[in-house]
Amino acid sequence: MDVSKRIRTRFAPSPTGFMHIGNLRTAIYTYIIAKKYGGDFVLRIEDTDQERYVEGAVEKIYDTLRVCGLDWDEGPDVGGPVGPYIQSERMGTYKEYALKLIESGHAYYCFCTKERIDALHKEQQEAKVSNMMYDRHCRELPEDEVKRLLDAGTPYVIRQKMPLEGSTTFHDVLYGDITVENTILDDQVLIKADGMPTYNFANVIDDHLMGITHVVRGNEYLSSAPKYNLLYEAFGWEVPQYIHVEHIMRDAQHKLSKRDGDAYFGDFVEKGFYVPAIINYIALLGWAPKGENEIFSLSELVEEFDISGLSKSPAVFDPLKMKAINAEHLRRLSHEEFKALAMPYIRQTCKREDIDADVLVKTLQPRTELLTDIPEKVDFIDKMPEYSDELYFNKKMKTNAETGLEALKMLLPVLEAVSDWNEESIHAAAFAEIEKQGVKNGFMLWPLRVALSGKALTPGGGIELAAVLGKDVTIERIKSAIAKLEG
């Protein structure tokens, strides 16, 4: 990849709805490449299709990018030297350049009606034409005829005039040189009947005018890249470096799509994923770091990134791996950071204020994969669930309902005597009793955990739970557990 001059990359989404995860990944790579080499990251909104425009979608793009920390140096809201950064505000420009192409013989007016084009398509389809394209009906229209139609106000589009012979080669940083025969290139529309440029045309114009040096985009544009090159050549402009990245798949044959319910950035946030972990995981889908570490913050990704790690084949999205990455990110957080993230989730089911939240958070942190797992984990704090005495049985600890009753009866007075209620003092008291009675830890602590939670799985063991719940609740629960067992 050529990085000899100042790099400028751009992320150019169209405001058609939510942020697809594949799109976000493109944005991440685009951002990283710019930052890695001290360049500029530009945000451009491609809203040339008025029919697909979705209200609020632009704000959604801003929000997502900001939440992810992908701050742009230039864009519609922050401005910049080569604005405007919204294509619909650049209309005059495209037309002007299209006319230049007509003058230089690289484009032409086409007056074919939508009906004619549709009929043509149908005809080609029925004839099973292998490469369906426009029949170039208007390509050689005499000049005076064009003028007559124009003067009469006939609707028209402007099409690119592809060479009829030879081949075109373009270069991709990942794929190398790719050559195609010019005969397969369609005379694509540059300016639509409504005066708007097509995506392909606006892209070329804007990338050039905005001084974009590196274009990162999805693989679906690989096939149209030769047409881009022809456009650049026609204008005599330098072609940017292309980096086409493969798609993210649901499985070997399907792309991740909205139907999967996990194709959008927002879906993952809702599911309790931590944003830096989302970024980390999707950056890893289709890109491999040099070393063995794979847990990265955004800035570490910038540091670590190398274009050679990008993959040329599609990657299947693995929700399990993503969870593992998420868990690892959560574990690496400081206590305070994790607490700030976890408290809202704790409060969904645990409203009690008189708990030792720090102990709870501490026990939760290493065993939380998703933040949304938390409410269910702490629901016993407010209210003991119904539970079976079976829970007292543990083969390895050799405990059961009877030994549990015995253990709880030993523990009750000991805990009642603890004056300064905290994890250490409870621990000291409980272990003193364990030693005194000459029993195994589990003999005493397994029943305690059951009596305090009524659950098979809890964050932390009996002592931690006692600390979290507070003395009154702990004593009360042990008493009712004894009553239940004696019942």
Next chain:
RNA sequence: GGCCCGUUGGUCAAGAGGUUAAGACGACGCCCUUUCACGGCGUAAUCAUGGGUUCAAUUCCCGUACGGGUCACCA
């Protein structure tokens, strides 16, 4: 169908003309352990296929199969 691209364990993937073909997630087993988890250790599991080139190919070349992309006045 034409054209373009790709193919290393279940998944993400590293890798180089000669390696015991990394690592991670997952699975399984063991250890540790006041449960689960965490941690530690270990096991199973991969070069799509045929033919070249070569002393040697998973790595280079060609074909085949399979998969993906594209073929709009959508982006």
